Amino acid sequence: MNTLLWVVFPYVCLAIFVVGHWWRYKYDKFGWTTRSSQLYEDNLLKWGSPLFHFGMLGVVGGHIIGLLLPKGWTDAIGISESTYHAFALGGGLIAGAMALVGLVMLVYRRRTVRSVFKATTPMDKVMYLFLGAVILLGCWNTFASVVLHSSEHFNYRTTVSPWFRGIFYGQPDAALMTGVPLGFQLHALLAFALFALWPFTRLVHVFSAPLGYLTRPYVVYRSRDVRAGAGAGNRAPQRGWERPSLDDARK
Amino acid sequence: MRVMAQLAMVMNLDKCIGCHTCSVTCKQAWTNRTGMEYVWFNNVETRPGLGYPRRWQDQEEWKGGWTLKGGRLQLKSGGRVQKLLNIFSNPKMPTMSDYYEPWTYDYETLLNAPLQKNFPVAQPHSLITGKKMNVTWSANWDDDLGGAQEYAHKDPMLKGIEDKVKFEFEKTFMFYLPRICEHCLNPACAASCPSGAIYKRAEDGIVLVDQDKCRGWRMCISGCPYKKVYFNHKTGKAEKCTFCYPRVEVGLPTVCSETCVGRLRYIGIVLYDPDKVLEAASVEGDQALYEAQLGCFLDPFDPEVASAAERQGIPADWMDAARRSPVRRLIQDYKVALPLHPEYRTMPMVWYIPPLSPVVDVVKETGFDAEDQANLFAAIDTLRIPVEYLAGLFTAGDVEPVNAVLRKLAAMRSYMRDINLGRDPDGSIPAAVGMGEEEMYEMFRLLAIAKYADRYVIPTAHAEQAHSLEEIATDCAVSAYDHSGEAQPFGVGSGPEVRIAVEDLRVRTARLKDEG
Ligand code: SF4
Ligand code: SF4
Numbered sequence: 001m002n003t004l005l006w007v008v009f010p011y012v013c014l015a016i017f018v019v020g021h022w023w024r025y026k027y028d029k030f031g032w033t034t035r036s037s038q039l040y041e042d043n044l045l046k047w048g049s050p051l052f053h054f055g056m057l058g059v060v061g062g063h064i065i066g067l068l069l070p071k072g073w074t075d076a077i078g079i080s081e082s083t084y085h086a087f088a089l090g091g092g093l094i095a096g097a098m099a100l101v102g103l104v105m106l107v108y109r110r111r112t113v114r115s116v117f118k119a120t121t122p123m124d125k126v127m128y129l130f131l132g133a134v135i136l137l138g139c140w141n142t143f144a145s146v147v148l149h150s151s152e153h154f155n156y157r158t159t160v161s162p163w164f165r166g167i168f169y170g171q172p173d174a175a176l177m178t179g180v181p182l183g184f185q186l187h188a189l190l191a192f193a194l195f196a197l198w199p200f201t202r203l204v205h206v207f208s209a210p211l212g213y214l215t216r217p218y219v220v221y222r223s224r225d226v227r228a229g230a231g232a233g234n235r236a237p238q239r240g241w242e243r244p245s246l247d248d249a250r251k
Numbered sequence: 252m253r254v255m256a257q258l259a260m261v262m263n264l265d266k267c268i269g270c271h272t273c274s275v276t277c278k279q280a281w282t283n284r285t286g287m288e289y290v291w292f293n294n295v296e297t298r299p300g301l302g303y304p305r306r307w308q309d310q311e312e313w314k315g316g317w318t319l320k321g322g323r324l325q326l327k328s329g330g331r332v333q334k335l336l337n338i339f340s341n342p343k344m345p346t347m348s349d350y351y352e353p354w355t356y357d358y359e360t361l362l363n364a365p366l367q368k369n370f371p372v373a374q375p376h377s378l379i380t381g382k383k384m385n386v387t388w389s390a391n392w393d394d395d396l397g398g399a400q401e402y403a404h405k406d407p408m409l410k411g412i413e414d415k416v417k418f419e420f421e422k423t424f425m426f427y428l429p430r431i432c433e434h435c436l437n438p439a440c441a442a443s444c445p446s447g448a449i450y451k452r453a454e455d456g457i458v459l460v461d462q463d464k465c466r467g468w469r470m471c472i473s474g475c476p477y478k479k480v481y482f483n484h485k486t487g488k489a490e491k492c493t494f495c496y497p498r499v500e501v502g503l504p505t506v507c508s509e510t511c512v513g514r515l516r517y518i519g520i521v522l523y524d525p526d527k528v529l530e531a532a533s534v535e536g537d538q539a540l541y542e543a544q545l546g547c548f549l550d551p552f553d554p555e556v557a558s559a560a561e562r563q564g565i566p567a568d569w570m571d572a573a574r575r576s577p578v579r580r581l582i583q584d585y586k587v588a589l590p591l592h593p594e595y596r597t598m599p600m601v602w603y604i605p606p607l608s609p610v611v612d613v614v615k616e617t618g619f620d621a622e623d624q625a626n627l628f629a630a631i632d633t634l635r636i637p638v639e640y641l642a643g644l645f646t647a648g649d650v651e652p653v654n655a656v657l658r659k660l661a662a663m664r665s666y667m668r669d670i671n672l673g674r675d676p677d678g679s680i681p682a683a684v685g686m687g688e689e690e691m692y693e694m695f696r697l698l699a700i701a702k703y704a705d706r707y708v709i710p711t712a713h714a715e716q717a718h719s720l721e722e723i724a725t726d727c728a729v730s731a732y733d734h735s736g737e738a739q740p741f742g743v744g745s746g747p748e749v750r751i752a753v754e755d756l757r758v759r760t761a762r763l764k765d766e767g
Pocket of ligand 2: 271
């Protein structure tokens, strides 16, 4: 059971994540978009969306530090356990609260503004459910460890983090996760489930973060595309239906 | 010198009767789809009026286009970093209420209503929410100065002269302004696009949105000062006027031009030097922009230009088309066409011949001869309001170029009257506006007779590929709607081959000859 939950399940989810993105990119570039609803409603969105997105950027940054940086590294440069935790909790709480407040506003907006609600697909709803649950659990975990001191004896940097890194080394240790509080376990499992859903939702827009904009020339020039095999009177054959041609064979 | 060709349009505003045929045929061809109900690639605005979307010209509000900052050209809504920081919520994005909420009527009730005392009514329903709605605005709500007392003084272009314009019946002036995307030389939409999905075609300068690359960041919509990129709220992608590229590639005029009732649209090639564009767009002083843009254009009769064009692979038939181009003649030779809002610094390429009719109307109403050159010239000088208004649209407020155009049009009017009445033509009339008699007659033929072949000089896409001309690889911007499109989860191109336009005579003849 442990192996199933902490080894097989993550790998299956990650496989779906990777193959799913490849498939979506290959066959559905046209559907690859943020599907922004700003055109319908602006007053709630102009607060909710930046709060949520900037909060999430903070959250992701925090996870990268917490999960991917081994504890040994921060120890080595002389950051004590307590300083680290003060920063992690402070940053985590701020970012988490921003994301949570933003999310609540956005979900409220989606539910109450009819035009936005009408533009919500079933996939959006499933995605919101998972995303909301993951974020709520994450906030709860942070909150519980600060305010309730419920997990004073528990350090995720010696349990969850090595397990997570193990996934990428190819040898995740399921035993590391068994003693972890339920909140953390659920958070991790749901997060992986969300990864599996990811390529099939609008979340794909995360991977088109347009950083290239900072460096490319302002105006893009392009030639009219001419596809091989175009014939008189008809449009070019779609991919996979090109006529056999020696030129192509030689390429 | 680098030489590039640009397909451009000129509209002769005196002839526009405001029938909206162009808008309707364009909509039928391109935007009658869900998600695009509110979209008008072509729209016709009554001036003075608010335009579409409402008050789009007020760039202090919308921050579209470019601006000069310390001598350097910058997007008015901020630099690249600022754009990325605003990506989660675009502060200048118009919402549905700035356009209008599209609606339809429940015609069913008319058909299904039982026999009753009162006549059944089809009520308006929102196409967005499906609910009953009150129609309170649309794309041309203030058409023909409808409700002008209430709306027209909000026209941003009346700023400074609002007290002088009276919106009382018969005491005002009015004309129509049909608008499409300007296919700018320095497009702010493309510059604002974080994904780089908007591009200018190297061959003909048409500005297009790559539907596979657009990610719905919405920056182009606020970036375009003319508000001519629209957000498809169904697909979540930006769409814009395509200059009907599948048509012009085979030598046919755009749908709006082809169907224009007033036959007032001209399409042709203009040659320009892309290396001069940035410099021209960055000149100090908004009123210098008209001249600066003229300075970017090249003369196809100049042998140096011709040889440079040849070196850069511009086909001979394109050069020929550039020489015969009606657009080039109106812009560069006669100088009667002016750019719309050059002060936005995007170097727009749909130009307008300002209307003389507001002036003629006033002269007529006062009982004077409205075809007499002296009367018209005097009226142009004294009628400050319409001229200032036109200058606000076409020359960033500089009345001189507008006056010059109106004088040419007035001179043509009185010169041709003599000819039509069988009197001796008076050579001093064209001379008064610096034109020769023959030149004036040629301009008259182009503007008034306006034969189809003279209005549209459109070279087909690359002659050396003549056999594969028709719609080569040009699946239209919306082909993903098509069931044979690539977006199909079960593989590509599994549908039948679809012809998207009928052949024109030229292509057909060429094809038959090719096939022997
Ligand atoms: S008018 Fe057309 S080309 Fe110019 S900025 Fe707007 S959308 Fe772009
Ligand atoms: S079809 Fe021609 S005349 Fe009619 S509104 Fe359009 S531009 Fe004007």
